[in-house]
Amino acid sequence: MKLDKVDIKILNHLAGDGRIGWKELADKIGLSLTPTLRRVRLLEEAGYIQGYFARLDEARLAGELVVFVSVAMDKQEQEALLNFEKRIVQVPQVMSCFLMTGDADYLLRVVVKDLNTFQSFLTDTLTRIPGVAHIKSSFALKSVLNRTAPPL
Template sequence: MNQGDTLDRIDLKILRELALDARLSWRDLAERVGLSLTPTLRRVRRLEEQRYILGYAAQLDERRLAGAMSVFVSVTLEKQSEAAFEQFESAIAAEPAVMSCFLMTGEADYNLRVVVPDLDAYHRFLTHTLARIPGVAHINSSFALKTVLLRQAPQL
């Protein structure tokens, strides 16, 4: 939070309602948070300007579009240099099967979440893409058995 940015309970209600349904009409949003339309719109604009709201998106069915198999992949690079990180990150950003990528502390340099339709598709991704990225030294894959919790936004 930036200095001077403060969220009151109405701001938090607005964020909660929009996180649940970003297609909510402005009138319905105003009604749910207990304000008239104009003050609600002003608050939403302020929340956008202060970057609490980064954008609006549809929640897509990942299983139907990308596949039902989530694979968590730890990747260790041969060298931990800025150039090596940039090369890996650039290559991985171009891969549609990679849903998220995190630079990590600890044993692995990166943790990825890869979504594919089946084991054969993951094998192709692993051998034809991930293992061919220059500088990759070690890859460790773990397959998710079940999604227990998947949040799109923090609980407010």
């Protein structure tokens, strides 16, 4: 499916307000209700829209301390990597996990309420995952930009 200008308008409006009413969306993009709904359904079926969610206040709910943690594994074998991934997705403090190139194998974005909680995360969780060889942490001072949708 190739996106046109109307599809991009729909995606931009839904990215800004996932609870927008169908009639209001139709008015904003300049179509009637039925074609708008048809286009939204096609965007969903094609995978451009993967779901709808509420954006929660991360700092209020989980804590204000954001830490980027680089993890190097002792082996880059498939089994070790899959085991790490299986374990890390179960850790609620880990908000994002990326398999990386370069010095680290993984980059985690971790959110905790304070340094003691982060220390517990390191000593009780991360260092206990088999295969973790090196950990490097960088603390975020402030969030400058945090987009919720890619550029269209």
